[in-house]
Amino acid sequence: xxxxxxxxxxxxxxxxxxxxxxxxxxxxxxxxxxxxxxxxxxxxxxxxxxxxxxxxxxxxxxxxxxxxxxxxxxxxxxxxxxxxxxxxxxxxxxxxxxxxxxxxxxxxxxxxxxxxxxxxxxxxxxxxxxxxxxxxxxxxxxxxxxxxxxxxxxxxxxxxxxxxxxxxxxxxxxxxxxxxxxxxxxxxxxxxxxxxxxxxxxxxxxxxxxxxxxxxxxxxxxxxxxxxxxxxxxxxxxxxxxxxxxxxxxxxxxxxxxxxxxxxxxxxxxxxxxxxxxxxxxxxxxxxxxxxxxxxxxxxxxxxxxxxxxxxxxxxxxxxxxxxxxxxxxxxxxxxxxxxxxxxxxxxxxxxxxxxxxxxxxxxxxxxxxxxxxxxxxxxxxxxxxxxxxxxxxxxxxxxxxxxxxxxxxxxxxxxxxxxxxxxxxxxxxxxxxxx
Numbered sequence: 325x326x327x328x329x330x331x332x333x334x335x336x337x338x339x340x341x342x343x344x345x346x347x348x349x350x351x352x353x354x355x356x357x358x359x360x361x362x363x364x365x366x367x368x369x370x371x372x373x374x375x376x377x378x379x380x381x382x383x384x385x386x387x388x389x390x391x392x393x394x395x396x397x398x399x400x401x402x403x404x405x406x407x408x409x410x411x412x413x414x415x416x417x418x419x420x421x422x423x424x425x426x427x428x429x430x431x432x433x434x435x436x437x438x439x440x441x442x443x444x445x446x447x448x449x450x451x452x453x454x455x456x457x458x459x460x461x462x463x464x465x466x467x468x469x470x471x472x473x474x475x476x477x478x479x480x481x482x483x484x485x486x487x488x489x490x491x492x493x494x495x496x497x498x499x500x501x502x503x504x505x506x507x508x509x510x511x512x513x514x515x516x517x518x519x520x521x522x523x524x525x526x527x528x529x530x531x532x533x534x535x536x537x538x539x540x541x542x543x544x545x546x547x548x549x550x551x552x553x554x555x556x557x558x559x560x561x562x563x564x565x566x567x568x569x570x571x572x573x574x575x576x577x578x579x580x581x582x583x584x585x586x587x588x589x590x591x592x593x594x595x596x597x598x599x600x601x602x603x604x605x606x607x608x609x610x611x612x613x614x615x616x617x618x619x620x621x622x623x624x625x626x627x628x629x630x631x632x633x634x635x636x637x638x639x640x641x642x643x644x645x646x647x648x649x650x651x652x653x654x655x656x657x658x659x660x661x662x663x664x665x666x667x668x669x670x671x672x673x674x675x676x677x678x679x680x681x682x683x684x685x686x687x688x689x690x691x692x693x694x695x696x697x698x699x700x701x702x703x704x705x706x707x708x709x710x711x712x713x714x715x716x717x718x719x720x721x722x723x724x725x726x727x728x729x730x731x732x733x734x735x736x737x738x739x740x741x742x743x744x745x746x747x748x749x750x751x752x753x754x755x756x757x758x759x760x
Contacts, residue, residue, distance in 0.1 A: 325371045326407075332356075333411035335419040340412050353377060357384040367391055367418040369410075370426055378428055388428075391417075394586070395424035433549040436520060440546045443513045443539075444590055446506050453503045457483075460492050475503065517542055518666030526551070529640055531658050532650035533633065534609065534694075535601030538662045540594045544637055547591035557638040563587050564595070566631040583627060592630070599629035606694035607649050608701040609633070615705055649697045651690040653681040 325348075332343040346356050357380055360366075364385045368374050370393055382388045391414060393399075399410050417423040429437065454475060466486050471478040480500070488496065521527040521538045530541040547564065554560040561567050565586035572578035585592070602609040603626065612632055617625035640647065660678035664670060680686045 325369045325374065325377075327373075330377075331407035331411045333408065333415045335415035340415050342408055342411070348373060348377070350380070353380045357381050360384050362386060365389065365418060367414040367423055369393060369414070375428070375434060389418060389423055389425045390428055392424040392426045427549070427553065429549045433546065436542070436546040439513065439517055439520070440543055441590065443510065443517065446510050446513060450503060450506045450510065453499050453506070457496055457499050460488070460496055461486070464488055464492060475500075514665050515667045518662050521662055522666055526641055528659065529644075529646055530637055531662075532647040532655050533598070533602070533636065533640075534605040534607060534647075534651070534654070535598040536633070537658055538665070540598045543591045543594040547588040551638055551641040554638060557635040560638045561631055561634050564592050564634055565589075566592060566595070566627065566634055595630040595633050596626060599626050599633055602633065603629060606691055606698050608697055611698045611701040611705070615702075649694055651694065653678070653683075653686050653690060657681040 327348070329345045329347055331345055334341055334343055346352055360381070362385065365387045366381055366385055367389045368377060368391065370390050374390055378388050378390065396414075396417070399405070399413050402409060402413070414423065457474070466488070469479050469482055471482055473479050474483065483496065518538065521542055524542075524545060526545050527538065527541040530536050530544060531538060548554075548560065551560070554563070558567070562584070563586075565584045568583055569581035570578055571581070599609075599613070603613040604610070609629060609632065613625045613629045616628045620628075636647070639645075656677045660676060
């Protein structure tokens, strides 16, 4: 597949023949599609224009397979690599049903991916413009802005009164105009994505996790598409590139390296950002992060928490359940912010669902519930580690070399605590409203 043409090879009755090149235009592809039969199968390379070609050819054939270029080692490691050789190898691998394929997203998921990618691009542009303004102030020995936001109302008033050379002042004005333009574009994109998020039950369910807002949830849903195409959460973790590299051969112990970083980098970055927030919020996720950080360091612990978040997202969607340790008032606040972001009218002076978040008693009780869950997780880990130390070591062998995990204690034994706080049978919102 190229920008203007594609090289075509046909496998039939064990013989591969070269057909030639076809132009990658709408008319040429329709003529080519009409020449195909309902029992034909097509293999394509995964490139920028693959989705459009699949959309044109799929109704005319039995199956269209988009090959995974990273796994098609026969092409990637070929000594003689030309368009004809690549097309011939693709045809042979498809005929043998041995062609590694990638999942082709539906049109709605593709549109959401484009919108999420566009928003990420606008955010990067705004960050670049802000960094350029900061660089101008730095090279002209201008002190830091006393206002919290340099690009807010107070910050811009302070910036306009700074003694800058004429050319630097003109550059700052131009950068601020571009920043305002990108800010307006970002508001338009956020409004459109907000309307999409309000109509997605998956996004609303993922927003119950601490640290996951509408932006993070949309990025995950756009990258994954159909969660149920993964039979196990480990498959989704591998799809996002958060699983470590493993090398093992013979009777040698398995060697674990860095994460693979395969898949969509934007969704992986969003999960890492959500993990940073989750580590600062009381709950089992913070306890998990602290346990890993004590052994492996902060950076590895954050990535491990991001992996835990990916597993959590798959489990919640698979079971159709919200996060078990969610804070109801915080979730209502995030949903209300999403509604305002989507352009819904504000109701100033009226008590809505997010009003409970403004009550200190509500936030205190919900925080106590989260801290109780965090202590329960720490106690579970402590009992599990004690049980592991008392168990005999496994005999050396293939299972030990592969890193087989020891069995955990049965359910209930590791959950006992020496001191348990007063159990809260209702959420903080219910308690505060009842006392009020």
